[in-house]
Amino acid sequence: MTATALVNVAELVTWEAEHPIRHHAGVVVEDGRVAWLGDSADTPAADEVIDVAGGTVIPGFVDSHTHLVFAGDRAAEFTARMAGQRYEAGGIQTTVAATRAASEAELARLLAARHRELIAQGTTTVEIKSGYCLDVAGETRSLQLARSLTPETTFLGAHVVPPGWTADAYVELVTGEMLTACAPFARWIDVFCETGAFDVDQARAVLTAGKAAGLTPRIHANQLGHGPGVQLACELGAAAADHCTYLKDADISALAETSVVAGLLPGVEFATRHPYPDARRLLEAGVRVSLATDCNPGTSYTSSMAFCLALAVREMGMTPTEALHAGTRGGAWSPAARGRRSPGAGGASRPGGAGRPSHVHLAYRPGVPLVRRVLTADRWRPAAELPDCPA
Numbered sequence: 224m225t226a227t228a229l230v231n232v233a234e235l236v237t238w239e240a241e242h243p244i245r246h247h248a249g250v251v252v253e254d255g256r257v258a259w260l261g262d263s264a265d266t267p268a269a270d271e272v273i274d275v276a277g278g279t280v281i282p283g284f285v286d287s288h289t290h291l292v293f294a295g296d297r298a299a300e301f302t303a304r305m306a307g308q309r310y311e312a313g314g315i316q317t318t319v320a321a322t323r324a325a326s327e328a329e330l331a332r333l334l335a336a337r338h339r340e341l342i343a344q345g346t347t348t349v350e351i352k353s354g355y356c357l358d359v360a361g362e363t364r365s366l367q368l369a370r371s372l373t374p375e376t377t378f379l380g381a382h383v384v385p386p387g388w389t390a391d392a393y394v395e396l397v398t399g400e401m402l403t404a405c406a407p408f409a410r411w412i413d414v415f416c417e418t419g420a421f422d423v424d425q426a427r428a429v430l431t432a433g434k435a436a437g438l439t440p441r442i443h444a445n446q447l448g449h450g451p452g453v454q455l456a457c458e459l460g461a462a463a464a465d466h467c468t469y470l471k472d473a474d475i476s477a478l479a480e481t482s483v484v485a486g487l488l489p490g491v492e493f494a495t496r497h498p499y500p501d502a503r504r505l506l507e508a509g510v511r512v513s514l515a516t517d518c519n520p521g522t523s524y525t526s527s528m529a530f531c532l533a534l535a536v537r538e539m540g541m542t543p544t545e546a547l548h549a550g551t552r553g554g555a556w557s558p559a560a561r562g563r564r565s566p567g568a569g570g571a572s573r574p575g576g577a578g579r580p581s582h583v584h585l586a587y588r589p590g591v592p593l594v595r596r597v598l599t600a601d602r603w604r605p606a607a608e609l610p611d612c613p614a
């Protein structure tokens with residue numbers, strides 16, 4: 224057992240009911256879990272002591288929605304979109320072709336590099352989906368690779384219908400042979416319920432089959448327009464309905480009445496020039512909200528949770544504190560860490576310049592690498608020196 228104490232913490236974000244944010248604090252982390260927190264001066268002895276020197280310590284980000292297993296690049300599509308071309312679900316096929324063509328070693332290398340990039344920015348829990356091979360062997364391989372980095376893996380065979388298939392025949396494959404092969408390597412099942420992808424009956428068939436195989440449903444819903452995805456998530460008791468860009472009052476009340484998390488992914492609206500979801504409306508209705516990157520090459524090629532927090536504050540009506548909560552505790556509701564203490568404290572940031580550093584700087588100073596240390600594999604590592612390693 225190794226215990227590490229962080230002392231002289233100007234601001235310690237804990238999300239505890241009584242003291243969600245402590246000042247002049249100390250914290251002891253033992254085997255990846257918070258063992259003690261209180262005033263800095265009272266910090267008990269530990270194997271290692273790190274003087275944060277007036278920095279801020281926050282919980283690790285929980286990135287509850289990523290598509291990290293892919294090859295290729297869609298910079299040309301991004302450029303065209305910024306010049307006015309509309310986003311349609313079909314662009315996914317470009318990445319499917321590149322991913323199918325990549326060797327397993329190449330995919331593993333790309334995945335490890337992206338994973339390290341995301342941890343170095345303070346993410347300590349990450350969900351990773353399959354969904355860029357759309358055949359039995361490729362989807363299985365994607366999930367096996369993802370599983371080597373995180374237990375939070377999601378089978379997304381139903382991302383889009385691959386060329387040469389009818390939607391119904393492909394759903395039969397996804398809910399049959401593909402599910403049987405993939406389920407041992409997945410915790411969650413997901414479907415893209417949208418015009419151009421899968422309709423509500425097909426999405427229901429996919430999620431129901433996944434449930435029967437022991438996976439927990441989540442869904443890509445209401446991204447490109449109003450649709451039935453959010454209602455389906457509530458009907459099936461999904462962990463999360465992600466995107467939630469276009470919501471009617473009935474969708475919001477359905478979310479508020481269930482424990483389904485509304486997963487907001489503002490990197491997508493940034494990169495597709497779509498309107499941002501209205502987080503304020505969701506929070507005021509009592510809906511649980513999470514923020515995640517949706518890191519993928521087509522519609523949100525960012526691994527920065529801090530960037531997503533900044534967008535949520537600037538464009539979606541969230542306060543900096545609400546955004547940090549949604550990116551740490553909010554995500555813990557949605558994937559993985561539901562019912563489990565999120566993995567210790569995460570980033571230690573020390574914004575320079577005048578003024579007291581605080582978690583507000585994450586949104587206030589977008590694009591600046593504020594995270595200095597990350598707790599990973601039981602050690603506080605300098606962000607710049609992180610090896611490829613499981614979160």
Ligand SMILES: [Zn+2]
Nearest residue numbers: 288290443517
């Ligand atoms: Zn996605």
